[in-house]
Amino acid sequence: MSEALNGLRILLVExxxxxxxxxxxxxxxxxxxxxxxxxGVKTALDxxxxxxxxxxxxxVNLGGExxxxxxxxxxxxxxxxxxxxxxxxAGVRDRYPHAPTLxxxxxxxxxxxxxxxxxxxxxx
Numbered sequence: 516m517s518e519a520l521n522g523l524r525i526l527l528v529e530x531x532x533x534x535x536x537x538x539x540x541x542x543x544x545x546x547x548x549x550x551x552x553x554x555g556v557k558t559a560l561d562x563x564x565x566x567x568x569x570x571x572x573x574x575v576n577l578g579g580e581x582x583x584x585x586x587x588x589x590x591x592x593x594x595x596x597x598x599x600x601x602x603x604x605a606g607v608r609d610r611y612p613h614a615p616t617l618x619x620x621x622x623x624x625x626x627x628x629x630x631x632x633x634x635x636x637x638x639x
Contacts, residue, residue, distance in 0.1 A: 528551060529574045576600065586610075597615045
């Protein structure tokens with residue numbers, strides 16, 4: 516993967532521990548600093564309010580709670596994010612037409628591409 520994430524602070528919002536660990540490993544290997552992981556909306560919003568964040572990976576469904584309030588808070592601060600979902604991107608695209616979406620299950624190359632795009636957007 517490119518150096519696109521090197522030194523960037525990426526908020527990880529994911530409620531499934533195994534997936535969070537996978538994302539965290541990939542982010543750290545890419546040179547990013549991981550903020551979180553946050554497993555719920557309140558924790559993620561607290562991190563946005565108190566931490567320097569350059570980008571975010573957002574699971575859409577956090578234990579039955581949707582992460583759209585987190586996306587709204589990021590959008591208000593012009594912080595780029597990528598949605599991660601196992602439910603398809605239709606509902607996400609309706610509300611956030613320009614937000615990239617990574618569909619679960621995903622292959623490593625799709626994850627790397629999404630993270631590279633996130634890094635480029637964060638540096639823009």
